[in-house]
Amino acid sequence: MSNLLEVRGVNFAYPSLKVLTDINLTIREGESHVIIGPNGAGKTTLFKVLSGEMFAKSGQVFYEGQDVSALDAWQRVHRGIGRTFQMARLFVEQTVLDNVIMALESRERIKKTAHGRWWRLSPTKEIVEEAHLRLAEYGLLKRVDDLAANLSHGDKKRLELLLTLALRPKLIMLDEPTAGMAPEDRRAAIETINRLRQSEGLTLLLTEHDMEVVFGLATRLTVLNHGEIIASGDPEEVRRDPTVRSIYFGKGAAHA
Numbered sequence: 001m002s003n004l005l006e007v008r009g010v011n012f013a014y015p016s017l018k019v020l021t022d023i024n025l026t027i028r029e030g031e032s033h034v035i036i037g038p039n040g041a042g043k044t045t046l047f048k049v050l051s052g053e054m055f056a057k058s059g060q061v062f063y064e065g066q067d068v069s070a071l072d073a074w075q076r077v078h079r080g081i082g083r084t085f086q087m088a089r090l091f092v093e094q095t096v097l098d099n100v101i102m103a104l105e106s107r108e109r110i111k112k113t114a115h116g117r118w119w120r121l122s123p124t125k126e127i128v129e130e131a132h133l134r135l136a137e138y139g140l141l142k143r144v145d146d147l148a149a150n151l152s153h154g155d156k157k158r159l160e161l162l163l164t165l166a167l168r169p170k171l172i173m174l175d176e177p178t179a180g181m182a183p184e185d186r187r188a189a190i191e192t193i194n195r196l197r198q199s200e201g202l203t204l205l206l207t208e209h210d211m212e213v214v215f216g217l218a219t220r221l222t223v224l225n226h227g228e229i230i231a232s233g234d235p236e237e238v239r240r241d242p243t244v245r246s247i248y249f250g251k252g253a254a255h256a
């Protein structure tokens with residue numbers, strides 16, 4: 001497996017708080033790499049630095065061997081890095097169908113030009129058909145005409161995943177993909193994500209608190225604590241690591 005993403009010596013601080021300290025991390029092609037850590041450990045901040053929403057104070061991020069540290073978020077999307085958020089980001093005043101059409105139009109635009117923030121006012125027949133097909137695949141067909149704002153939490157997350165994947169990323173970063181879901185939705189999400197990883201040849205980087213999801217998805221596991229990586233490797237080995245056990249899985253740990 002070759003390295004898809006490499007993080008070298010990344011440091012990040014908010015004005016009054018140091019959050020990431022000397023982060024070194026490798027994401028290999030095809031793996032499902034889960035990052036866990038107590039609340040406030042710096043997981044979301046790390047995602048923001050990797051996706052280009054914020055820039056590291058020092059250190060570098062390499063994607064497919066190229067330094068992308070200075071690229072903006074949309075430029076990283078063009079390179080093939082997709083991302084979802086803890087609270088799904090959708091065009092809530094648009095219908096479910098229009099959300100999908102916009103994502104598909106945007107993908108076509110990315111293929112043709114260097115700039116992807118544009119869509120046609122009247123989409124082609126092919127795009128509308130593809131949108132319906134994808135909505136059917138995700139079990140959202142009956143909601144096509146609903147406003148995205150009116151979807152349930154689980155359906156919003158599903159739609160966001162569909163939109164992110166419509167851009168055909170190679171690496172997809174999922175920030176707590178099952179947060180707030182009922183147990184049966186959570187199990188369905190694990191299945192969907194595992195299936196997509198295999199069928200679309202995706203590499204996954206996730207943060208997650210729910211241990212059923214963590215061990216249902218992870219092929220590699222990294223533990224972040226107070227902005228530092230304290231363990232990384234095979235999920236079962238990491239689970240047995242004495243430091244990890246005392247900090248994270250031990251008595252009184254936030255998410256044991």
Ligand SMILES: Nc1ncnc2c1ncn2[C@@H]1O[C@H](COP(=O)(O)OP(=O)(O)OP(=O)(O)O)[C@@H](O)[C@H]1O
Pocket residue numbers: 014015017019037038039040041042043044045046
């Ligand atoms: N915009 C900000 N300005 C200042 N401090 C921030 C900002 N965003 C996050 N923080 C702080 O940075 C630290 C790391 O936050 P972050 O959201 O990255 O942690 P996390 O591991 O994702 O937490 P959670 O599991 O609760 O989502 C926390 O102490 C948080 O309060």
